[in-house]
Amino acid sequence: MTPIRKLGGLALSLALLSTSALAGEIVLNSDQSDPAPKKAMEELIADFQEAHPDITVKWNNFDHEGYKSAIRNFLTANPPDVAAWYAGNRMKPFVDAGLFEDVSDVWEENGLNEELKSAAASMTIDGKKWGVPYTYYQWGIYYRKDIFEEQGIEPPKTWDELLAASAKLKEAGITPFTIGTKALWPTGGWFDYLNLRVNGYEFHMDLTSGKVPYTDPRVKAVFEKWAELVEPGYFIENHAAIDWQDAIPHLVQGKAAMYLMGNFAVATMKDGGLEEDQIGFLQFPQINPDIPMSEEAPTDTFHIPAGAKNKEDAKKFLAYLASPEAQTKMNKTLGQLPVNNKAEKPEDPFLEAGFEMLSEAHALAQFYDRDAAAEMAKAGMEGFQEFMVKPDKVDDILERLEKIRARVYK
């Protein structure tokens, strides 16, 4: 390359990096680095530009992990007009620091309070809406249908049935549950579901927002239920050494029969060689019949930074993103569920099951590490992992978590 052209290239890359928007242009930062989300995003932007020919979208796509630290820098230093993030307490630090724009008016003007009702609570802080959700997915127990049939087990609906099924599987030499806890967060799914079933959604929110001490007997009750699975060895061994993907071969090889996971795991199971009719989905069984069933449904969202230069067009983008058409198309590509209740239902059998389950849910939790403050989440999930290895240390663990809670939520 000649020096001149080099210089030109440099200028071009600088121009690409710069986030200062021209009139009629919005800068969008997000982390859709995987193939399916990337494609969904490209389609969304193309469709939006067609619907609003006077606005162009300049999209900076970040690596998924790097984004989490990048957002802290660009929100203060060089804010884009739209940024991707997550619902619940995950967005709270940015809202508290005054870095996100209040978008209650977008909700008001477009009837989103009705259409996005299921996610309204998780987008609200101090009575205001701080972003627009566009996709979520369900969690639940994915199981090997064929193994259940072989062993003559009916999909369990209650805790006792689950214990009985687990005992039967264990006797047949099959570990009931597979899990990989190296990255910690899969333990959060277990804690959340047991907590949602033992104490309910309201308690989950109180606990994750720091209003209840971890030494509370109700928290202890969750671990007692958990111990009923840990102590008889119903989880695979050495789960602390593997990631969630590494836990799937146990399921594929028939060494384990069930996996509590998010719906994204189905694709990996199929890649691993399972046929669609070998995989079953069941809602996490009921423990206390007096507690209404709530579910986990982590929601992905878009926000307008407070320092955005073109807020007017950014709001148009959020309104478009919230529309049933946009959400239908996007989630078809993503293989996830649209948040807008006017959007078309997905055709995939697992998503259909999830859609039905979530539409009847009492409330939707975001997941332990999104509802709880980040520091608490880390310590909490480390404690859950330790519990799954050494269940008899539960009192030590809870005391340690309480110490951290007292500090984090002072």
Next chain:
Amino acid sequence: MTEAVYQKRVSRRPNRLKLAPWLFLAPGLLMFLIYVLVPIVESFWISFHDWDGLGAMSWIGMGNYIELLDDDTFYVSLWNNLLWLVLYLLSIPAGLAVALFLNQNVAGIRIYKSMFFFPFVISQVVVGLIFTWFYAPGFGPLSVFLEWLTGDEIAILADERYVTYGIILAGLWPQTAYCMILYLAGLNNINSEQVEAARMDGAKGFSMLWHVILPQLRPATFIALVVTVIGSLRSFDLVSIMTAGGPYGSSQVLSYFMYEQALSEYGYRMGYGAAIAVVLFLIMMVFITFFITRMLNQERNT
């Protein structure tokens, strides 16, 4: 006329002698100031605050340090750092052994040498991944071997009793290669006359090594010691890649603990992270001071 010019020159000379060294040092000093001294002072300053990196900093005095003293993870990290420090030193005798073994003239010795040096050339991240697979339960060679030996599957990286040793072993692999290279260079400079003389006096085997070879290798040993000690305190990459401090924080070391508190997704406690950094800095200072005084003493003596 010429006299006057000469006078002027002479009078300017002492000035020039004073200025010139500083001018030459200036770029380096400036870099050192910006990238080393200022961040150190800043770390101390931040460590007295509660700060999430976004909002306002609030002064809490010794609060972070008091909390650190009450933090179990801090003691786990300290203990693991000590383990690292002691066990990492094994790379020095191991490197010496490999160097002595390779210090011969046979066909293709250069290839063997470069193969032994290979682990130091590849990235620590790759070393970490290789060892993670090596230990992996189910298909890792070591875990398969241990299962055959004991009938029990042992997941090194998931067991709080073995995890730190497992990571240190992975760290020893490249570090041994590094020490080996230092010693190979040292062995090239061995005075062959001294070796001959010693042989005449009947020294061989271990006594030859201990009394004749090793004293001549002292500079290499010193450098190996310095890089190994500092390297052990900086151990970060392997912990991050192999366990991320897990299971449940049992393989934490100070440097990773600092990163996790200050910069990871779950942390952003800049003040607390800075306090850990200060503690790590002070520990390192002990060793660095020791090394520097030794080096200065040696220079003075020669």
